[in-house]
Amino acid sequence: MAVIQGVLKFETAGQGLIDITSEVRVWLAQSRLITGTLTLFCRHTSAGLLICENASPAVQRDILRWLGRLAPQEAQYEHDDEGPDDMPAHIRTMLTGSALTVPFAGNRMLLGTWQGVFRAEHRARSHRREIVLTAIGE
Amino acid sequence: MAVIQGVLKFETAGQGLIDITSEVRVWLAQSRLITGTLTLFCRHTSAGLLICENASPAVQRDILRWLGRLAPQEAQYEHDDEGPDDMPAHIRTMLTGSALTVPFAGNRMLLGTWQGVFRAEHRARSHRREIVLTAIGE
């Protein structure tokens, strides 16, 4: 049994759902652990992580539009010091979640056929984002 | 310390919240691990997992109705190739989540009195679903 930990860093370019499955797969391969669980943790309160359908970009666009209606930028928020996209970003991050846990075996994530690992960026302007990866297993 | 991994398989019969606590309890008992964390991971993008009140079926019906209002089948979605219940299913899966992590001790999940482990099926027609269980502990 061992713990392997690392960080993926991203420079963002506006709101969106971005597939990071291949970056995570490469990191897990280098960890050399065979069986266990991988935890991804996004160190921010206006960007998150989610498992999403990876085949049709229309699914990702529908999710973004739906989040946009559910936590709209135009609503009245008390907290608006950092611009109109900040408070909706906090709410959308709560909905998508800050962390993911994915099991792995044979040194590969046990994702289903249509599942991808996505980061969800909810701020309009560019940010540097860090995602901590922790694999625990054999 | 050890990792034990397995899969529960289900044939679905329409949308619903289904209590799988006893199946998970049996699996954990067979793992023979005493103390640690159990991760459940649903390998699909239109079905999820959640902790839900286990005493009153009315709670489960209220949750399903509320999800039905929040991500209605009748809304306009760009992605509708697989039928009108597909895109709402992706959104409802994001809300209920794809994974659960439950601590255990004495070879039993540390669920509260009113907590059950439920799978949330969001598609109308029958599907085969796989949930990966990974227990890490002593």
Place this chain on the structure above:
Amino acid sequence: MAVIQGVLKFETAGQGLIDITSEVRVWLAQSRLITGTLTLFCRHTSAGLLICENASPAVQRDILRWLGRLAPQEAQYEHDDEGPDDMPAHIRTMLTGSALTVPFAGNRMLLGTWQGVFRAEHRARSHRREIVLTAIGE
């Protein structure tokens, strides 16, 4: 590798988001584990856990107001035996989540600068709440 498990107990005083980062930090320090993952699990179906912005109380108030609009107390629910705040509490718990997983290194949680660990209490009257902490690592 080792598993360390414990429980934090809270007496609640109405609905709210309450920062418990320092209680969790103290518990993790006493575990003496250096690197791994910490899982927090709330043993209730009307109270949850979330990562939230820790700098501005206005963010927490905006989140509570938004949850109040999304799952309002005034809506028609089938389940209302335990008072009008009970069923909305179950729905809000689903949205905030029952569990959190946070990586740690150097015996400290790898939270981002603006991230705090909050418990989300959704019931009006006082309750005793238990949060199970499980650290797995080296």
